[in-house]
Amino acid sequence: MILPLFYLILFIVLNPLVILSAAKDLFDNWYGEDQILRYTQNDKGNYLLLYYHPMKAIVLEAADKPLVCKEVEKPTLAPGEVLVHIKAAALNRRDYWITVGKYAGIKYPTILGSDGAGVVAEVCSEADKHWIGKEVIINPSNNYGKSDDYQGADFKILGLPDDGTFAEYVKTRVEYLHSKPNHLTWEQAAAIPLAGLTAYRALFTKAKAKKGDKVLISGVGAGTGAFALQWAVAAGCQVFVTSGSGEKIERAKKLGAAAGVNYKAQDWAEQLKLMAHGFDIIIDSALGAGFAKFPDLCNPGGRIVIFGGTAGNIPPLDGRKIFWKQLQLLGTTMGTHDDFTAMMAFVSKHELVPVVDEVYDFKNAQKAIDKMEKSSQFGKIVLQNLWC
Numbered sequence: 001m002i003l004p005l006f007y008l009i010l011f012i013v014l015n016p017l018v019i020l021s022a023a024k025d026l027f028d029n030w031y032g033e034d035q036i037l038r039y040t041q042n043d044k045g046n047y048l049l050l051y052y053h054p055m056k057a058i059v060l061e062a063a064d065k066p067l068v069c070k071e072v073e074k075p076t077l078a079p080g081e082v083l084v085h086i087k088a089a090a091l092n093r094r095d096y097w098i099t100v101g102k103y104a105g106i107k108y109p110t111i112l113g114s115d116g117a118g119v120v121a122e123v124c125s126e127a128d129k130h131w132i133g134k135e136v137i138i139n140p141s142n143n144y145g146k147s148d149d150y151q152g153a154d155f156k157i158l159g160l161p162d163d164g165t166f167a168e169y170v171k172t173r174v175e176y177l178h179s180k181p182n183h184l185t186w187e188q189a190a191a192i193p194l195a196g197l198t199a200y201r202a203l204f205t206k207a208k209a210k211k212g213d214k215v216l217i218s219g220v221g222a223g224t225g226a227f228a229l230q231w232a233v234a235a236g237c238q239v240f241v242t243s244g245s246g247e248k249i250e251r252a253k254k255l256g257a258a259a260g261v262n263y264k265a266q267d268w269a270e271q272l273k274l275m276a277h278g279f280d281i282i283i284d285s286a287l288g289a290g291f292a293k294f295p296d297l298c299n300p301g302g303r304i305v306i307f308g309g310t311a312g313n314i315p316p317l318d319g320r321k322i323f324w325k326q327l328q329l330l331g332t333t334m335g336t337h338d339d340f341t342a343m344m345a346f347v348s349k350h351e352l353v354p355v356v357d358e359v360y361d362f363k364n365a366q367k368a369i370d371k372m373e374k375s376s377q378f379g380k381i382v383l384q385n386l387w388c
């Protein structure tokens with residue numbers, strides 16, 4: 001957009017602050033109130049007049065610095081991209097790892113957030129216009145690649161490297177939009193994407209869970225753990241859990257778990273063996289010392305699926321148990337477009353409602369991260385699009 005010559009001359013000659021205040025009203029009239037005038041100084045000391053579309057966002061400016069609520073530029077769209085007005089977003093442990101600088105490929109500043117639900121506000125391509133005004137959930141598993149078995153080299157997760165959902169608006173591609181199920185609130189819908197998808201793929205695509213299977217979910221208080229529990233119960237599996245909290249085990253039972261043990265107890269594995277006599281499937285996101293007990297806890301032909309290492313790495317294992325029982329150790333990461341579509345159909349069919357631990361306003365995002373650091377949540381920590 002070309003500025004009128006008159007304003008340019010006045011701007012260079014006179015104090016830019018005076019000009020800005022006068023020009024702002026005019027520009028608001030011309031271009032709409034969501035485009036705001038700003039001025040900046042270049043390296044020669046000259047003032048440059050800019051206008052841009054602002055939005056509020058939660059920004060991480062450096063590792064170990066508290067998240068700040070800032071005004072940033074609203075994303076601009078390229079063909080195939082859409083802008084979603086976020087109603088609610090949710091946290092994953094990934095967001096916490098990034099805030100403490102322990103994640104590959106970190107850049108600053110960054111807008112965190114892989115999970116989000118909202119309303120499509122803008123599209124770039126004419127062909128996508130029918131999405132405008134639609135209530136959607138965003139699949140954060142981007143560029144999964146050609147193989148359904150593993151992610152390709154271009155795989156990326158919404159919320160780093162691309163700016164994420166802890167903002168008024170987020171940019172994504174149209175193929176990552178999925179309709180929000182009607183039975184869910186915004187907060188419940190936003191809770192699903194990353195953790196729900198990971199648990200869905202772990203359980204069904206990788207472990208081939210079916211009705212009647214005996215399933216162990218370790219660390220059920222995790223966002224991913226609570227989804228694994230809900231998905232497995234809905235599929236008719238018999239589910240056992242571990243947790244570091246007796247209270248969380250009781251909550252898991254209310255969601256359909258048959259029983260649970262505290263992984264901090266010395267004899268947790270022996271307790272589980274007495275209760276369940278062996279598992280067809282173990283879903284684990286913690287690894288750590290306790291992992292060594294899993295081969296012993298599996299039934300012959302059992303599958304152990306892993307996707308995280310919250311408690312450290314895999315300790316030395318009894319390899320003989322693995323080959324003699326013909327166990328499978330399966331790694332997984334998030335999921336494909338088909339996994340996401342199947343998960344959303346599963347959620348709608350069974351009218352499943354994610355476990356939301358607590359809802360914070362966006363302005364309290366740091367408090368939400370602090371809660372995740374302590375792992376005191378059961379299920380998902382959610383942020384609402386409410387600001388100061």
Ligand SMILES: NC(=O)c1ccc[n+]([C@@H]2O[C@H](COP(=O)([O-])OP(=O)(O)OC[C@H]3O[C@@H](n4cnc5c(N)ncnc54)[C@H](OP(=O)(O)O)[C@@H]3O)[C@@H](O)[C@H]2O)c1
Pocket residue numbers: 091092093094194195198218219220221222223224225242243244245248263285286288290307308309310311332333334372375376377379
């Ligand atoms: N590869 C992927 O695609 C993928 C996707 C999602 C997550 N992840 C990873 O998976 C892990 C879980 O993610 P999240 O977002 O669900 O995490 P989260 O909500 O922060 O949950 C962390 C949970 O880990 C459990 N835990 C801690 N120490 C444990 C132990 N020794 N044994 C068993 N459980 C233990 C605790 O469960 P209790 O509270 O019940 O004790 C805790 O609540 C993270 O490491 C994350 O990076 C990977």
